[in-house]
Amino acid sequence: MSLEARTQTLGQALLAATRPGRSLLAQMREQLQWDEKLLAWAMEHPGLRTQLFRLIDTLPALTGSGEISRHMQEYLDQPEVELPELLKHLIHFTGRESLAAKTAAQTLTTAVSTLARKYIVGENFAQVRHTLERIRRQGMTFTLDILGEAVLSETEAQGYLQKYLDLMTQLAGVDWGCVPQVSVKLSAFYSQFDPLAERTTRIRVTQAVTQLLRKAGELGVAVHFDMEQYKYKNLTLAILQEVLLADEFRSRTDVGLTVQAYLQESEADVRELVDWVKSRGYPVTVRLVKGAYWDQEVIWAQQKHWPLPVYRRKSSTDANYEKLTRLLLENHRYLYPAIGSHNVRSQAHALAVAEALAVPLSAWESQVLYGMAAPLAKALVERGYQVRMYCPYGELLPGMSYLIRRLLENTANTSFLRQRLEKTDESALLAPPAWAEPTTPLPQIESFVGTPDTNFAEPGKPEQFLAAITQVKSQLGQTYVLPHCSTERLLDSVNPSNPTEVIGRVGLADATSVQQAIDLAQKAQPVWRQTPWQQRMDLLLKIADRLAAQRPEWVAWMALEVGKPIREADAEVSEAIDFCRYYAQMAEQLERGHNYDVWGETNRYRYQPKGIGVVIAPWNYPLAISVGMVTAALVTGNCVLYKPAEQSSVIGCKISQFITDLIADLGLPAGVFQGLPGWGEEIGPLLVTHPAVHFITFTGSRQVGCQIYAQAAQLVPGQTHLKRVVAELGGKNAIIVDASADLDQAVQGVVQSAFGYAGQKCSACSRVIVLESIIQPFVERLWAATASLVIGAATDPATTVGPVIDAVAQERLQTAIAQAKQRLTLVGERPAPAMGYFVGPTIFTDVPPDDPLAQEEWFGPVLAVLRVADFDQAVQVANGTDYALTGGLYSRTPSHIQRAAEELACGNLYINRGITGALVGRQPFGGFKLSGVGSKAGGPDYLLQFVDPKVVTENIQRQGFAPVAEEL
Structure with missing residues (x-):
C-alpha cells in the first residue's frame, strides 16, 4: 500500500473515531451552554467574531457589572456587528447598574470563564493535579506551561523562573507513572532579550536555563523549550544548542525544543538540528508545530517592510509540515520526534510515515493542546500510540491572551476543528495539502513604501554594525573645515558616553563666513531655480542611495557623537532615506501643478522656489531631521545654508561634504548648498535676519524658536519679501x-x-x-x-x-x-x-x-x-x-x-x-x-512651505478661433 493510501486509511479510521454526532452550527439552535453559543456565533458571524474576541480580551481589566455591561454595549451594539437574536436581547438594556445589565455581565463572565477552563487545566496546583491525574488515567503524558503576564522587568523574569522551580518541586512530589515535563519560553528569562544584544542576552538567559536544568535534573523533571516569535528564533536555537553541548548537560535526553512549520526557514532549521544532535551524541525531543503567531508575523513584516518569514497559505504550511514530519521520523535514531497537531490528516500522515519507516512506537509521540482535540487524542491512545497533552495552567484572567489565541484558531475558516464541526466533506479533510505559495509579493496598501530598518535577528547583522563602530573609531580626532569656515577657530566635539574621547574638531563659521555663503547662494539661486525638477529629484534619490549604502557608518557616527543607541540610530538612517525618497515623490506631484482650462483660455497653476533658505538643525536627530529639512528645500529649487547643531557638528560636516559632492557631480555651483557649522548665538541671528534669506526651517527649543520667529518677522533694509518660518519646538x-x-x-x-x-x-x-x-x-x-x-x-x-x-x-x-x-x-x-x-x-x-x-x-x-x-x-x-x-x-x-x-x-x-x-x-x-508652526514633516503638504504658487492665464483665442474640438 502506498504512503498516501495508508494515510487515507488511517485518516478515515481517526475521523470515524472522532466524528461528532451533530454539527456545532446545528446545535446552536438548541439549548447549548453560553460558552458554546459564543463559539458558534463567532463562526457564523465574522463581524461579531472580531468584536466578541476584542471584548473578551478586555475582560481582565474590567471590574464590576457596570463596566462589563458598558463594554458589552460598546463592542457589540454596532451596525457592522450581526447579532443573533438571543444575544441582541441580552445587551439591549438601559442603565449600567440595572438588573438586565448585571445579568448580561454575569452571563458573559460565566461563559468566558467556562470557555477558559476548557483550555486551562487549573488555577492552582490542586486543580492541576486533579486534571493531570485524569489525563494519566486516559493513557496520556503531559507537559505543563505556566500562563502569565508579559515579562517586562528583571523582577518578573526572576519570578517566572521561580514559578517553574516551585512547579517542578510540586510535580516531583507526585508519582505520575511517567516523567513529568514542563514547557518554558526563553525570552521570559530576561526582560531585555534582544538579538542585537546577543552576548548579554546569551549570558543572562544561559544563567537562568542552567539553574532550571540543574533543578530539573535533581528532581527528575523533563524540560521542553517552546518557540516564540520569529525574531527570537535564531537566538533561541543558538542559546539552547550551546547550553546542551556543555559537559554538564550534554548527556541529558530529557530536554527538547520546538520547530514551527509555518516558517520558511523551518526545513533548514530541522536539517541543522539533525546535524547538531548527531554531533552531540545524545537525542533531544524536537516538537513540530505549525505555529501560533501567523497573523502577528505577517503584520509585523508588512509594517517593517521586511520579507515575510511565514508561508502565506495554510495549505503550504500543511505541506511543509508533512515534509518535516518525514524528515524528523527518518532521524528518530538521533532525536525524539513529537508531532503536535489537531489536524487528523497531519496525524494520520505521521502514523503512515512511522509505519513505512518502521519507527518503534516508543521512539516518537503525538501531541495535542488541552481542550482542543480530546477525541483525536483518545483515538490515538486507543490505537497504542504515545500522546502528550500540552497543558497551560494559571489564573484565568492572566490566561486570557492564551484563550484568545485558541478561540482564533478554533473559529478561523482554515481551522481543521471548525471544518470538522461544520461537517466539511471528509475527503476534503483528508486530501493531501497542496503547495500553494503565491509567487507575487503581498499587495502594498501604502502609497509610499518606506525603507526597512535593519532586522537584527538576521545572522551577522549585529556584527556588521559593531565592525562599523570599530572602523569609525579609527577615524576619530580628525579636523573638519568646510568652505568659508575658520581653520583657527575650532570646536571639539566629544563622545557623550566618554567625554575624554574627541570625535572630531570642526572649523567654525563667523559673520564673514555667513556673508560669503549668502553671496555664493545668490549667484547660484538663478541656476538652481532653472534646473529641471527631475534633476533635483534625482539628487534626492542619489542622497538616499548614498545613505543606504553607508548605513552602518552613519549609525556608528551617531552612536559616538550624540550617544544614540544602535537600534535607534539605525531607525534614524531609515528616516533620512525616507525623507529623500518621499519628498522626491511629492515633488513629482508639484511639478505637474494644476490645469484649470476653459474654452479659449488656459489657466496653469504652478509652483516656483522661494529663494534662499536657512536650515537650523538639532543634535538629537542630526541625520534625519537635517537631511529632511535640507532636501525639502533643495528639491523645490531653493539654495540652502545649513547650520548643524554644535553638539553634532562632525555629523553636520559629513552631511555637508557628501551633499556638496553630489551637487558638484551635477555640474552645479557650490552655492546651491553650503554647510555653516558655528555657534548658534553668534551666526544664527545673522542668518535669520539677513535680507537675502527667504525662509528659515528650524527644529529645537521653544526659546530659540520663538526668537527666530520674532526676528524673521522684522522687515530689514533691502528685504523685499516676508519670510516664512517652519519651526518644530518640542512638547510636553x-x-x-x-x-x-x-x-x-x-x-x-x-x-x-x-x-x-x-x-x-x-x-x-x-x-x-x-x-x-x-x-x-x-x-x-x-x-x-x-x-x-x-x-x-x-x-x-x-x-x-x-x-x-x-x-x-x-x-x-x-x-x-x-x-x-x-x-x-x-x-x-x-x-x-x-x-x-x-x-x-x-x-x-x-x-x-x-x-x-x-x-x-x-x-x-x-x-x-x-x-x-x-x-x-x-x-x-x-x-x-x-x-x-x-x-x-x-x-x-x-x-x-x-x-x-x-x-x-x-x-x-x-x-x-x-x-x-x-x-x-x-x-x-x-x-x-x-509645539511649532508649519505643516507636518514627511507629509503631503510639507513641500508647499518652500514654494510660491503662481497662476498663468492665457487667452488663446486669435481672430475668432481657438484650438478646440471640432465636434461638440
Missing part, C-alpha cells in the same frame, strides 16, 4: 492609561516612549496620566521595568538608555531632579555610570498638573506620573499645557478611543502603542500651539 507629551488598558502594553510603551534615547526626543513621553483605580499596579510594574533597562555607552548593543548630550544638559537635569525631590514623591531613580554625561531614568508620582515637571519640557529621562479620578479629568490634564505635539492613549474602551481622537490636543495621537518613532509618509510629524 502625555500618555493616558485608563482602567481598561492592557498593562503589559501600557508599561512597555510608556517605558520605551519616556526613556528611549534617554528621553531626548521632542516626541518623548514626559507625562503619564493614570486613572487612580489602576495606578498602584501600573506604577509598580513601570518602575520594575525601568529599573531593568541597561544604561551604558551607546555603542554597546545591550544599551537601552545612553547618555544625555553634554555636561550642560546633565547639570540642568541633575539640578531639576534634586529640586523636584524636595516637593514630589520619588518612585525611583536609576544610578548612572560615573564616566560620561549620564542621567539615570527617574520617575516621580502624584505630580500636580501645574508642577514644573508637568508643564516644562525637561528633555531628559525624567517621567511624571499624574493621578486622575476619571477619563474626563485625564483629557483635561493632558490638554493643560502650552504644547500640542504628541499624545497617547492605552485603552480598550471604544468610547474613550473615540473621545481621544476628537479631544486630545496633539499633532500626532498614538493609541495602544508607543508615541515616538513617527514614519515618513505614514505618520507625518508635527504639532501646534507652542
Whole structure:
C-alpha cells in the first residue's frame, strides 16, 4: 500500500473515531451552554467574531457589572456587528447598574470563564493535579506551561523562573507513572532579550536555563523549550544548542525544543538540528508545530517592510509540515520526534510515515493542546500510540491572551476543528495539502513604501554594525573645515558616553563666513531655480542611495557623537532615506501643478522656489531631521545654508561634504548648498535676519524658536519679501492609561516612549496620566521595568538608555531632579555610570498638573506620573499645557478611543502603542500651539512651505478661433 493510501486509511479510521454526532452550527439552535453559543456565533458571524474576541480580551481589566455591561454595549451594539437574536436581547438594556445589565455581565463572565477552563487545566496546583491525574488515567503524558503576564522587568523574569522551580518541586512530589515535563519560553528569562544584544542576552538567559536544568535534573523533571516569535528564533536555537553541548548537560535526553512549520526557514532549521544532535551524541525531543503567531508575523513584516518569514497559505504550511514530519521520523535514531497537531490528516500522515519507516512506537509521540482535540487524542491512545497533552495552567484572567489565541484558531475558516464541526466533506479533510505559495509579493496598501530598518535577528547583522563602530573609531580626532569656515577657530566635539574621547574638531563659521555663503547662494539661486525638477529629484534619490549604502557608518557616527543607541540610530538612517525618497515623490506631484482650462483660455497653476533658505538643525536627530529639512528645500529649487547643531557638528560636516559632492557631480555651483557649522548665538541671528534669506526651517527649543520667529518677522533694509518660518519646538507629551488598558502594553510603551534615547526626543513621553483605580499596579510594574533597562555607552548593543548630550544638559537635569525631590514623591531613580554625561531614568508620582515637571519640557529621562479620578479629568490634564505635539492613549474602551481622537490636543495621537518613532509618509510629524508652526514633516503638504504658487492665464483665442474640438 502506498504512503498516501495508508494515510487515507488511517485518516478515515481517526475521523470515524472522532466524528461528532451533530454539527456545532446545528446545535446552536438548541439549548447549548453560553460558552458554546459564543463559539458558534463567532463562526457564523465574522463581524461579531472580531468584536466578541476584542471584548473578551478586555475582560481582565474590567471590574464590576457596570463596566462589563458598558463594554458589552460598546463592542457589540454596532451596525457592522450581526447579532443573533438571543444575544441582541441580552445587551439591549438601559442603565449600567440595572438588573438586565448585571445579568448580561454575569452571563458573559460565566461563559468566558467556562470557555477558559476548557483550555486551562487549573488555577492552582490542586486543580492541576486533579486534571493531570485524569489525563494519566486516559493513557496520556503531559507537559505543563505556566500562563502569565508579559515579562517586562528583571523582577518578573526572576519570578517566572521561580514559578517553574516551585512547579517542578510540586510535580516531583507526585508519582505520575511517567516523567513529568514542563514547557518554558526563553525570552521570559530576561526582560531585555534582544538579538542585537546577543552576548548579554546569551549570558543572562544561559544563567537562568542552567539553574532550571540543574533543578530539573535533581528532581527528575523533563524540560521542553517552546518557540516564540520569529525574531527570537535564531537566538533561541543558538542559546539552547550551546547550553546542551556543555559537559554538564550534554548527556541529558530529557530536554527538547520546538520547530514551527509555518516558517520558511523551518526545513533548514530541522536539517541543522539533525546535524547538531548527531554531533552531540545524545537525542533531544524536537516538537513540530505549525505555529501560533501567523497573523502577528505577517503584520509585523508588512509594517517593517521586511520579507515575510511565514508561508502565506495554510495549505503550504500543511505541506511543509508533512515534509518535516518525514524528515524528523527518518532521524528518530538521533532525536525524539513529537508531532503536535489537531489536524487528523497531519496525524494520520505521521502514523503512515512511522509505519513505512518502521519507527518503534516508543521512539516518537503525538501531541495535542488541552481542550482542543480530546477525541483525536483518545483515538490515538486507543490505537497504542504515545500522546502528550500540552497543558497551560494559571489564573484565568492572566490566561486570557492564551484563550484568545485558541478561540482564533478554533473559529478561523482554515481551522481543521471548525471544518470538522461544520461537517466539511471528509475527503476534503483528508486530501493531501497542496503547495500553494503565491509567487507575487503581498499587495502594498501604502502609497509610499518606506525603507526597512535593519532586522537584527538576521545572522551577522549585529556584527556588521559593531565592525562599523570599530572602523569609525579609527577615524576619530580628525579636523573638519568646510568652505568659508575658520581653520583657527575650532570646536571639539566629544563622545557623550566618554567625554575624554574627541570625535572630531570642526572649523567654525563667523559673520564673514555667513556673508560669503549668502553671496555664493545668490549667484547660484538663478541656476538652481532653472534646473529641471527631475534633476533635483534625482539628487534626492542619489542622497538616499548614498545613505543606504553607508548605513552602518552613519549609525556608528551617531552612536559616538550624540550617544544614540544602535537600534535607534539605525531607525534614524531609515528616516533620512525616507525623507529623500518621499519628498522626491511629492515633488513629482508639484511639478505637474494644476490645469484649470476653459474654452479659449488656459489657466496653469504652478509652483516656483522661494529663494534662499536657512536650515537650523538639532543634535538629537542630526541625520534625519537635517537631511529632511535640507532636501525639502533643495528639491523645490531653493539654495540652502545649513547650520548643524554644535553638539553634532562632525555629523553636520559629513552631511555637508557628501551633499556638496553630489551637487558638484551635477555640474552645479557650490552655492546651491553650503554647510555653516558655528555657534548658534553668534551666526544664527545673522542668518535669520539677513535680507537675502527667504525662509528659515528650524527644529529645537521653544526659546530659540520663538526668537527666530520674532526676528524673521522684522522687515530689514533691502528685504523685499516676508519670510516664512517652519519651526518644530518640542512638547510636553502625555500618555493616558485608563482602567481598561492592557498593562503589559501600557508599561512597555510608556517605558520605551519616556526613556528611549534617554528621553531626548521632542516626541518623548514626559507625562503619564493614570486613572487612580489602576495606578498602584501600573506604577509598580513601570518602575520594575525601568529599573531593568541597561544604561551604558551607546555603542554597546545591550544599551537601552545612553547618555544625555553634554555636561550642560546633565547639570540642568541633575539640578531639576534634586529640586523636584524636595516637593514630589520619588518612585525611583536609576544610578548612572560615573564616566560620561549620564542621567539615570527617574520617575516621580502624584505630580500636580501645574508642577514644573508637568508643564516644562525637561528633555531628559525624567517621567511624571499624574493621578486622575476619571477619563474626563485625564483629557483635561493632558490638554493643560502650552504644547500640542504628541499624545497617547492605552485603552480598550471604544468610547474613550473615540473621545481621544476628537479631544486630545496633539499633532500626532498614538493609541495602544508607543508615541515616538513617527514614519515618513505614514505618520507625518508635527504639532501646534507652542509645539511649532508649519505643516507636518514627511507629509503631503510639507513641500508647499518652500514654494510660491503662481497662476498663468492665457487667452488663446486669435481672430475668432481657438484650438478646440471640432465636434461638440
